[in-house]
Amino acid sequence: MTTNPRLVIGIPLYRGGTHFREALESILGQDFRDLRVVVTDDGGDSAGNEIVSEYLRLDSRLHYVRNERRLGMIFNWRKAFEQARALYPDAPYFAWGSDHDVWHPHWASALIEELDSDPSAVLAYPRNLGIDAGGRPLLPGAKAGFQTAGVVSSWRRLRMAVADMAAGNMVYGLFRADALAACGIYPAVLLPDRLLLAKLALHGAFREVPRTLWYRRFLVGVRPSVMRQRASFFPEGTPAYARLPWWLVHGIAMTRALVLRGEGKPAVNRLRGLAYAVGYFFLTVDFHLGRRKHRFDRSWRRRRKRLRKFRKRVRGTVARRVRYAARAARRSRRRVLGYTRRLRRGFRHLRHVRRVRGGAR
């Protein structure tokens, strides 16, 4: 077994959960064998520890580190990368794992082949399929993603990334470890994956492998939200800046990274970085407003649909009642006419009888 693997996968663990065993096996069962796995346990429960201990005996490629105190999701993600770099500094590729998703056995070989074929690419990711807790697909097939392969302009790559990226899926792709380190790994902000990928877009291209090689598990009752992110990212209390709008924080973070720290070099110098940071801020605002509008439109469409259904039901009810009333009125009219006819007949008969009797006298 080599000591310099080509790929290291860092799994930031919090709770063992029902699906961790399958997730871990899907990573260890990759057909690409030259990889190592580093698990950083943030101390949620002992189930994860027990499962990892079992696999430590079976597979020597696995390493386990337990955090002394809970770091929260962001810092645990950072630690997974830092630990991987410390153990295997020469490994060219890195990826994050999770405790509930599933990786196809061909995932690593396909993505490594993609990055090997394009030295300018910094991220390769596959198509993904959503699955439920039982592993059933939520939709029959995976949708195509986006890529910036062949796009030379870093500003254009950044614009495309902000507009089209599915950050929550792409962050589980395969990274060039050096590019990731240059981007500051995982920023301590809300929606950190978006910011990370935006910074990464300046360093190189994103390539999509048009094969469904990753299965994202959606658990009932677990929906991504800003509140949930605050709770999991900052266990010791949300810092003040994390309460600001995320797009504002992202703009400031990007400015700090590109202008003050010079993280965009060599692709982007500090002066250009300032322009990019301002541009990024406006792009993010535009994206945020667009997302709000989309959510509003979606909820308005739903409300309009419900309103239409209600109106139809009411109209149906009213129309039905009018019909019944008309039918009842016709029935009553017929009845009344019938009585009137009988009365008239009776009176006619009486008159006839009187006439006859009067004539007889």
Add this chain to the structure above:
Amino acid sequence: MSESTDAAASADVSPSGEFERRLAALSSARPYRSYLHAREQVLTMLDNASRVGDPDAAPSDYWSGELANVEYMLDASPLIVDRLRQHCYHITGIWPYNYGPHRERSRAQHAAKLDALMEAGDPSLFVPESPLLGGFGFDFEQGLVNVDTLKFFEVLIALDRAELLAPFKNGSERLAVWEIGAGWGGFAHAFKTLFPNTTYVISDLPQVYLFSAPYLMSAFPDATFTFHLGDGTSLTDEQWRSSDFVFAPAHALDAIRPPRLDLAVNMVSFQEMTTAQVERYVAHAHDCEVPFLYSLNRERSRYNPELRGVAAIASERYWLHEVEVLAVTYQQFPDVIPALDRGHKKKLQQGAAASEDRLLEYRHLVGWRRIST
């Protein structure tokens, strides 16, 4: 004298004379010679099976009945072999009669399903039924189509969706596929047609080889066929690698140890076996480090009380993932195929197709080998 007899025979245009000539031609044709060769191997396998006496390899009650119906295949005439596909009814339940010109509605339903499958997957994976040995079906632009043709197409689409066909499409490396219960060899024919650089291993009851072996030997006249006789010997690595088709009977499961096996496949067969048999096959696949196991089965068949559950057994050694291709199973032929979208899935979840009903439906399941069992 003989010349005059021959001359007289060739001049005989009566039906009986014509029949004799045809019979003679069929007797010397490749399919019948293949059948005779296969029969010899099958009889040897049966002798060895009775000697070995493995109770787990014995057919289930269901299959014992079916095998009694096909006993006549041990003494099939050239005429039967010439129409071999039409005798596969005993295995598949599909009659050529159901594909006559009077079946307009069925034809339209088959056409609708074919169109739906063409849209759902890669059309290049479609292999029409061969007219060889009495092949039958509705004649469409793409070729002969019947239930089995569409089933195999759907299976290939499911395998493609599960990203299992990419190494086979590459074609640079010789890979190996193990089909458990290959029936008349239809899927083997389709797979080998699409991916010729494959060693195809077939495990089955010996009597069923009387269908699959002559068929495949006729369809691939230049291929290399190896029969393992179940006599306790093993094939060499070179024999495994160089063979295009390997027939290894059910009682010789332990002899199936090729240098590599890349995929194990079972269609509508596990559901008719006993629990012990399915466990044996799945355990053997796991021991041979077969990375992927594919199953198209019901969880259990209504007619087979001897089985615990296909997915329940397979999930002990393989992580199972369901793949969806169409909103209907391979046996269903509605006039209009519903779209497989979120609305349809929601209806399924809310409707009567609850977990118990789903167990009786056919599902495409792909298993990834477990590390820890």
